[in-house]
Amino acid sequence: MTSTPLVPADIAFDADGTPSAPAFGDVYHARAGALAQAVHVFLGGNGLPARWQGRAQFVVLETGFGLGNNFLATWDAWRQDPARCERLVFASVEKHPLRPADLARAHEASALPELARQLVQRWPPLTPGLHELHFDGGRVTLLLGLGDARELLRQLVLQADAFYLDGFAPARNPELWDAYLFKSLARLAAPGATAATWSVARPVRDGLAAAGFDVARAPGFASKGQMCTARFAPRHTPQRPAGREPIAPGARRAVILGAGLAGAGCALALSRTGMACTVVDALPAPAQASSGNPAGLFHGTFNADDGLHARFNRAAALATQAELAALGVPHQHGLLRLETRLELGDMPTVPGYVQSLSAEDAGRxxxxxxxxxxxxxxxxxxxxxGAYVDAMLAASGAELRLSAAVEALRESPSGWQLLDSDGRVLDEAPLVVLAGGHGQLPLLGELAGALTVQRGQLTHLPQAPWQPALPVAGSGYAIADGHGGAWCGATAQDGDLDPSLRGADQEENLLRYAQLAGLSERPSAPLAGRVGWRLLAADRLPLIGGIAVPGPLAAQLRLQPRRGGLILCTSFASRGITWAALAGRVVAALALGSPHPLEAELLDAVDPLRFALRRQRRPGT
Structure with missing residues (x-):
C-alpha cells in the first residue's frame, strides 16, 4: 500500500451550524439532522439493532467516516439495546480526516454529548493506516482507516455484517462509488451481509448488483424520497483465503507461554474477547528475562518513504501510548531521538505523533x-x-503458573498439551500462544533458524552528571532513574551468552552516554547494570502468526493454511514495550477471526513464515 501524507479536511460551517466540505461542494449530512439520518438510513436500512442481537460480535464497515455521526448513532443504539451483541466493531475509512479542533467544533451541540466527547478525546494523530480505538471497556471498537478508501479496503482483513455506504454525492466524489470499490465490499462481506445508502443513483445500484448484492429501494430520509438497501447474495460463495481463517475459532480458553511483555500483551488482548487465560513461565515471577530491565523506551520510527517498518512501529507506538493511559501505568512522557543524517528542514512534523526540533530546542x-x-x-x-507487565496481567485476570518449565508441545483432539521434561501434561487448551524469548527456541522447530540471540548490557550511573529531562535515544540511550542517577546503554553482541557484567561493555555504554549528553569525557562509575538477551529476526520485525501445516508452502502467505490452535508471538528484539499491546491484539484477531488491527501487508511483514517462503522462492538464500 502506498502511504502518502494525509490531507486533512477543510470544513466550513454555515449560519445554522451545518458543516460542509468546500473541496467537494457538498454538506456532510442532511440538514434535517445527522443522527436522525444515520438511524433511518444506515441502522434501519441494515435491520439494526435486531440483526446484532444475541451475537458474540457484529461488524459494521463504513465507506466514509466524515464527522463520525454514523458511528455515534450506532454506538448509542448498541448501548440502548438490552439484547445487544457482546462486541461491536465499527470499521470506517476516511481520506480527509478532520483536525481535532474541527471535530470538536462539529460536535459542540451533539445530541450525544458524552459519546461525542469520548470520540474527540480519543481522536488519533492524522497518520496513514489503521487506528484502533476502544470504548466501553473494549466492547466497542472503532477501527478507523485514514487514507484512500480504494487502497485501505484492499488491505482490510475482516468480514463485515453490515455496510454503511456514505460519502459525498457520487457526482462529486465518484471514487467512493465505483465498481472497484463495490468489488472490494464483496470480498469483505460476511454471509448474509446487508448494505444501505441514501443514494439511489443508477451507478450505485448497478455497482452493488454487479458485486453480488440484491438491491431494493426503500423510503428515504427527510427530503430524499428513496434510498437503497441491499443483501449480499452472490451466485458463487467467495472462499476466504486459507491463511486468513481463524486459528482457534470459538476458543474460550488460552494458555500463553511467557510472562514477559509479549505474553502479558497477549493475555490482555485475549481476555478482552472473553477468553480465560493462563500464563505459564519457567521463572518464579513475571518480567524476569528479556522484559526484566528497570526501564525501557517506547516510540515510533520515521522514514521518508513510510515503509513497512515505519508503519508497523507507528501503529505499535500509538497502541502502547493508548494502553499505558488506559491502564494508568506511571511513565515518562515524551522522547527525543537524535537525527544524524537529515537536516532540520528535511524533517517533517506530524501533529500528535512526532515533532522535528533543532539541536538547540531539543537540548533545552x-x-x-x-x-x-x-x-x-x-x-x-x-x-x-515490569510495571507494564504487572498492569497488563492484572487487567487480564489471567491465572499465573510460574516456575513451570514447558519442554515440549503435543497436539491433542481438544487442542495442544504442554509437557514437562518427564513428558507429563502440565496443561491443555484449544489455543496455545508461544510468547517467550530465547528460552523457547527449542519449541519453535525450523522457525528458530531465522532468529538470533543477542546479548545486551545496560549500565546504571548512581550519580549521573546529566539526568535527561526526557529520555534521549540515538547511538545508545539515556533514561533518568528518578533518584539522581541514570540508566544508559545498551550493547549488542550476537550469540554471546555470557551473563556477567563486563567492564568493557560498561565503558562502551558510558562513552555513548557522554556523546549523547555532549560531555567532554565519559563519566566514571562502579560496575553496575543488568545483562539480558534479545531474540531478533534478520529484518528486525517480530514473528506474529500461525504455524504452517506440513508440506510445501503456498505461493502467498494469505493462502497458506495454518495449524489449528497454535500461534507464535515472539522475537521482539529491543522493542518489547513498543510492540506488546499491538502484538497481543493481532494474536487475538488471528485466533478468533475478528477484524485485524493491521493492514494485510503488515500482517505479512510479521508473519512467522515469511523467511521460509522467501527460501522456497529463492533456494539457497
Missing amino acids: RAGTPLRHPAWHYTGGGAVSP
Whole structure:
C-alpha cells in the first residue's frame, strides 16, 4: 500500500451550524439532522439493532467516516439495546480526516454529548493506516482507516455484517462509488451481509448488483424520497483465503507461554474477547528475562518513504501510548531521538505523533546541549517493563503458573498439551500462544533458524552528571532513574551468552552516554547494570502468526493454511514495550477471526513464515 501524507479536511460551517466540505461542494449530512439520518438510513436500512442481537460480535464497515455521526448513532443504539451483541466493531475509512479542533467544533451541540466527547478525546494523530480505538471497556471498537478508501479496503482483513455506504454525492466524489470499490465490499462481506445508502443513483445500484448484492429501494430520509438497501447474495460463495481463517475459532480458553511483555500483551488482548487465560513461565515471577530491565523506551520510527517498518512501529507506538493511559501505568512522557543524517528542514512534523526540533530546542528539552536535531515523539517515553507487565496481567485476570518449565508441545483432539521434561501434561487448551524469548527456541522447530540471540548490557550511573529531562535515544540511550542517577546503554553482541557484567561493555555504554549528553569525557562509575538477551529476526520485525501445516508452502502467505490452535508471538528484539499491546491484539484477531488491527501487508511483514517462503522462492538464500 502506498502511504502518502494525509490531507486533512477543510470544513466550513454555515449560519445554522451545518458543516460542509468546500473541496467537494457538498454538506456532510442532511440538514434535517445527522443522527436522525444515520438511524433511518444506515441502522434501519441494515435491520439494526435486531440483526446484532444475541451475537458474540457484529461488524459494521463504513465507506466514509466524515464527522463520525454514523458511528455515534450506532454506538448509542448498541448501548440502548438490552439484547445487544457482546462486541461491536465499527470499521470506517476516511481520506480527509478532520483536525481535532474541527471535530470538536462539529460536535459542540451533539445530541450525544458524552459519546461525542469520548470520540474527540480519543481522536488519533492524522497518520496513514489503521487506528484502533476502544470504548466501553473494549466492547466497542472503532477501527478507523485514514487514507484512500480504494487502497485501505484492499488491505482490510475482516468480514463485515453490515455496510454503511456514505460519502459525498457520487457526482462529486465518484471514487467512493465505483465498481472497484463495490468489488472490494464483496470480498469483505460476511454471509448474509446487508448494505444501505441514501443514494439511489443508477451507478450505485448497478455497482452493488454487479458485486453480488440484491438491491431494493426503500423510503428515504427527510427530503430524499428513496434510498437503497441491499443483501449480499452472490451466485458463487467467495472462499476466504486459507491463511486468513481463524486459528482457534470459538476458543474460550488460552494458555500463553511467557510472562514477559509479549505474553502479558497477549493475555490482555485475549481476555478482552472473553477468553480465560493462563500464563505459564519457567521463572518464579513475571518480567524476569528479556522484559526484566528497570526501564525501557517506547516510540515510533520515521522514514521518508513510510515503509513497512515505519508503519508497523507507528501503529505499535500509538497502541502502547493508548494502553499505558488506559491502564494508568506511571511513565515518562515524551522522547527525543537524535537525527544524524537529515537536516532540520528535511524533517517533517506530524501533529500528535512526532515533532522535528533543532539541536538547540531539543537540548533545552533534554537538559543538556545536543549536537544534532531530534525527533520529539510526543506520545513516546520510558516506562518500567515490569510495571507494564504487572498492569497488563492484572487487567487480564489471567491465572499465573510460574516456575513451570514447558519442554515440549503435543497436539491433542481438544487442542495442544504442554509437557514437562518427564513428558507429563502440565496443561491443555484449544489455543496455545508461544510468547517467550530465547528460552523457547527449542519449541519453535525450523522457525528458530531465522532468529538470533543477542546479548545486551545496560549500565546504571548512581550519580549521573546529566539526568535527561526526557529520555534521549540515538547511538545508545539515556533514561533518568528518578533518584539522581541514570540508566544508559545498551550493547549488542550476537550469540554471546555470557551473563556477567563486563567492564568493557560498561565503558562502551558510558562513552555513548557522554556523546549523547555532549560531555567532554565519559563519566566514571562502579560496575553496575543488568545483562539480558534479545531474540531478533534478520529484518528486525517480530514473528506474529500461525504455524504452517506440513508440506510445501503456498505461493502467498494469505493462502497458506495454518495449524489449528497454535500461534507464535515472539522475537521482539529491543522493542518489547513498543510492540506488546499491538502484538497481543493481532494474536487475538488471528485466533478468533475478528477484524485485524493491521493492514494485510503488515500482517505479512510479521508473519512467522515469511523467511521460509522467501527460501522456497529463492533456494539457497
